[in-house]
Amino acid sequence: MNVDIGNALASVSAPGVSRGSLEALDEQVAAAHERIETGRANREHGYEALNLPDRTDPETIRSAVEPIADADAIITVGIGGSALGAATITDALAGESETEAIYLDNVDPEWVSSRLERLPLERTAINVVSRSGTTAETLANFLVVRDAFESAGVDWTDRTIVTTGDSGPLRDLSDRHDLPSLKVPDGVPGRFSALSSVGLVAPAVCGHDLEALLEGAAAEADSLSGSLFECPAYAYGATTYALDARGAGINAMVPYSESLETSAEWFAQLWAESLGKDDLGQTPVRALGVTDQHSQLQLYRAGPRDKFVTFVTTRQRRDRSIPETDVEDLAYLGDATLGELLEAEFEATEASLAAAGRPNVRIELESVDEYELGGFLYGMEAACVLAGELYGVNTFEQPAVEWAKKATRGLLGGGAFEEAEAVAEKTELR
Ligand code: PA5
Numbered sequence: 394m395n396v397d398i399g400n401a402l403a404s405v406s407a408p409g410v411s412r413g414s415l416e417a418l419d420e421q422v423a424a425a426h427e428r429i430e431t432g433r434a435n436r437e438h439g440y441e442a443l444n445l446p447d448r449t450d451p452e453t454i455r456s457a458v459e460p461i462a463d464a465d466a467i468i469t470v471g472i473g474g475s476a477l478g479a480a481t482i483t484d485a486l487a488g489e490s491e492t493e494a495i496y497l498d499n500v501d502p503e504w505v506s507s508r509l510e511r512l513p514l515e516r517t518a519i520n521v522v523s524r525s526g527t528t529a530e531t532l533a534n535f536l537v538v539r540d541a542f543e544s545a546g547v548d549w550t551d552r553t554i555v556t557t558g559d560s561g562p563l564r565d566l567s568d569r570h571d572l573p574s575l576k577v578p579d580g581v582p583g584r585f586s587a588l589s590s591v592g593l594v595a596p597a598v599c600g601h602d603l604e605a606l607l608e609g610a611a612a613e614a615d616s617l618s619g620s621l622f623e624c625p626a627y628a629y630g631a632t633t634y635a636l637d638a639r640g641a642g643i644n645a646m647v648p649y650s651e652s653l654e655t656s657a658e659w660f661a662q663l664w665a666e667s668l669g670k671d672d673l674g675q676t677p678v679r680a681l682g683v684t685d686q687h688s689q690l691q692l693y694r695a696g697p698r699d700k701f702v703t704f705v706t707t708r709q710r711r712d713r714s715i716p717e718t719d720v721e722d723l724a725y726l727g728d729a730t731l732g733e734l735l736e737a738e739f740e741a742t743e744a745s746l747a748a749a750g751r752p753n754v755r756i757e758l759e760s761v762d763e764y765e766l767g768g769f770l771y772g773m774e775a776a777c778v779l780a781g782e783l784y785g786v787n788t789f790e791q792p793a794v795e796w797a798k799k800a801t802r803g804l805l806g807g808g809a810f811e812e813a814e815a816v817a818e819k820t821e822l823r
Contacts, residue, residue: 394613394625394626394756394757394758394765394768394769394772394801395536395625395756395757396625396626396628396629396755396756396757396772397754397755397756397757398628398629398632398754399751400630400743400746400747400753400754400755401636401701401753401754402415403547403751405539407716408639408698408750409636409639409750409752410632410635410636410639410662410752411792412576414635415621415622415631415632415635416822418621418631418634418635418783419620419622419631421782421783422619422620422621422627422631422779422783423619423620424616424782425779425782425783426618426619426627426779427619428782429443429617429775429778429779429782430617433794433803436579436580437580438580439580439581439582439585439778439788439789440580440581440778441579441580441581442580442581442582442585442588442774442778443614443617443771443774443778444589445578445581445586445588445589445607445610445774446607446608446610446611446614446767446771447611447614448578449578449588449589449590449593449603449607451593451603451604451607453575454575454589454590454593454594454597454603455597455603457554457573457575457590457594458518458554458573458594458597458598459512459576460551460552460554460573461518461552461553461554461598462597462598462653463720464516464517464518464552464598464764465491465492465513465516465517466483466491466492466493466495466512466513466517466518467492467493467494467495467517467518467519467520467595467598467599468495468496468497468508468512468518468520468538469494469495469496469497469520469521469530469594469595470497470519470522470534470535470538470733471496471497471498471520471521471522471523471591472498472499472530472531473498473583473584473656473666473794474524474582474583474584474585474586474590474591474662474666475522475524475528475531475556475583475586476498476522476657477584477587477655477658477662478584478586478587478591478592478593478620478659478770479494479496479520479522479587479592479593479594479595480494480496480591480594480595480655480658480659481598481655481656481658481659481766481770482585482587482592482595482596482601482751482763482766482770483595483596483599483601483726484598484652484654484655485640485652485653485656485761485764485766486599486601486652486761486763486766487639487652488652488711489601490512490599490600490601490765491600492598492599492600494516494595494599495508495512495743496596497534497538498530498531498534499530500530500534500799504565505534505543506549506703509537509538509541513610514541514542514545515545515547515551516549516720517709518552518553518554518598519535519538519539519542519549519552519553519554519822520553520554520594520595520598521535521553521554521555521556521557521559521563521660522555522556522558522587522594523556523557523561523563523592523748524557524558524577524582524583524591525557525561525566525780525822526557526558526561526562526563526800527561527562527563527798528562528798529705529798529801529802529805529807531563532562535563550570550571550572552566552737553570553572553573554572554573554574554575554577554594555567555572555574556574556575556577556590556591556594557574557576557577558576558577560661575590575594576590576591577589577590577591578609580728582789582791583668584662584663584667585663585774585789587659587770587774588606588607588610588767588770592770593606601763603761604764605762605763605764605767606763606764606766606767606770608764608767608769608770609765609766609767609769609771609805610764610768610770611628611767612768612769612774613625613762613767613768613771613772614771616776617775624728625694625772626771626772626773626775626779627775627776627779628774629703629756629773629776629777630775630776630777630778630779630783631780631783632754633675633703633754633776633780634703634780634783634784635672635676636701636752640698640699640714641698641699641700641752641818642674642675642699642700643675643676643678643699643700643701643702644662644664644675644676644677644700644701644703645677645678645679645680645689645701645702645703646677646678646679646680646694646702646703646705647680647681647682647685647702647703647705648681648682648704648708649682649683649704649706649707649735649738649739650682650705650706650707650710650761651681652761653705653761654679654681655720656705656769657679657680657681657705658679658753659670659770660677660773661677661679663773663774663777664677664777664808665677666791666794667777667778667781667788667789667791668777668780668781668784668786668788669793670784670786670787670790671784671785671786673784673785673786674784674786675780678700682704682735683735683738683739686738686742690742692790693746693751694745694746694749694751695749697799698750698751700751701749701751701752701753701754701756702752702753702754703738703753703755703756704743704753704754704755704756704758705743705755705756705757705758705769706739706755706756706758707757707759707760707761707765708759708760709756709757709760710732710735710758710760711763712730712731712732712733713730713731713732714728714729714730714731715727715729715734732741733779739788743755756772757765772782796812797812799813800812800815800816801813803816804816804817
């Protein structure tokens with residue numbers, strides 16, 4: 394992963410972050426790096442996620458998925474950090490696999506039903522993932538999926554793998570039915586678990602190269618250093634922090650590859666849930682190049698100066714030439730390929746934002762493959778941990794998310810939670 398912050402730097406004509414202020418920030422980066430390395434060495438909660446490239450054993454994951462490895466489709470039942478890492482990988486590499494990877498996170502009944510109805514259940518594997526083992530959406534969807542399998546006369550116990558903690562309702566259920574299971578590693582919060590069993594079961598069933606994913610991540614881990622000028626991940630974390638400090642707190646991630654669209658969703662969760670605390674944080678926005686050039690770009694180039702753009706690009710892609718036509722005005726297209734058109738659109742957009750004095754950062758992946766994806770996932774996680782240190786927030790907790798989870802359970806009669814009482818009181822006031 395390469396990170397280019399050139400268009401985030403201030404120049405005579407463009408606002409942004411000055412080189413001098415980044416140099417001053419580098420002292421804080423050095424201190425934050427030291428804190429991160431201590432956390433990693435002591436395997437502290439959260440920091441342990443940055444050790445995953447060394448701790449995750451691909452062989453254990455592959456053996457666990459053995460009974461379902463011949464599936465035509467794998468349906469992952471999980472939400473947030475228990476689904477988005479896997480979805481980023483399998484969506485990015487969908488063209489390389491004959492196994493379809495589907496995700497059930499939302500509990501919209503219409504959507505869940507239509508997904509289940511179109512699947513060949515006797516050829517589908519179920520991958521249930523919940524760190525806590527108590528998340529209402531995941532457990533409810535799993536019960537619905539189980540029921541659909543039973544109604545179709547398919548033994549779901551033959552086709553299910555569970556990834557969860559040491560205890561909890563999902564662990565109990567898994568033990569009761571003697572299901573193959575994996576453990577969520579200790580010290581790794583959901584949104585930082587893409588490179589563990591949480592994120593790698595679906596890619597394993599799809600036949601993706603787990604070793605290469607972890608090698609790419611390990612290379613990024615090796616590049617962590619005490620200076621943002623020497624470390625791509627920290628360059629990203631520190632620059633976005635500095636942009637926010639200057640009033641550009643909206644971070645629009647725009648991948649220029651359809652296959653990377655889900656990566657922006659994963660990134661948005663990582664950034665929002667980790668940094669959005671104590672009235673601080675950046676607001677991540679998801680967009681897609683070139684599609685959103687025809688919608689959101691207007692705002693990014695000419696709207697309030699409260700935002701910056703993170704481009705994610707890849708140079709190598711399967712290409713397709715644009716057929717020639719005898720319509721004179723379209724002749725220029727016949728000399729090009731779709732890849733060249735996409736590239737030109739990206740270059741034009743990046744340059745047009747820079748020309749308008751709108752800061753942007755470019756993250757470059759050599760290609761969309763396991764190695765580069767592993768590096769991207771790890772690099773963004775390290776960037777996020779660094780930004781958390783700079784903001785001085787607890788990156789690894791998510792009290793607002795937990796609040797809503799408890800309120801939901803309480804409202805459904807799943808326990809006495811004061812959060813549910815607060816919701817009930819508010820509803821009565823209406
Ligand atoms: O990052 C997080 O902590 C959350 O997004 C969780 O991953 C999400 O809420 C799902 O939780 P669980 O894995 O306990 O079902």
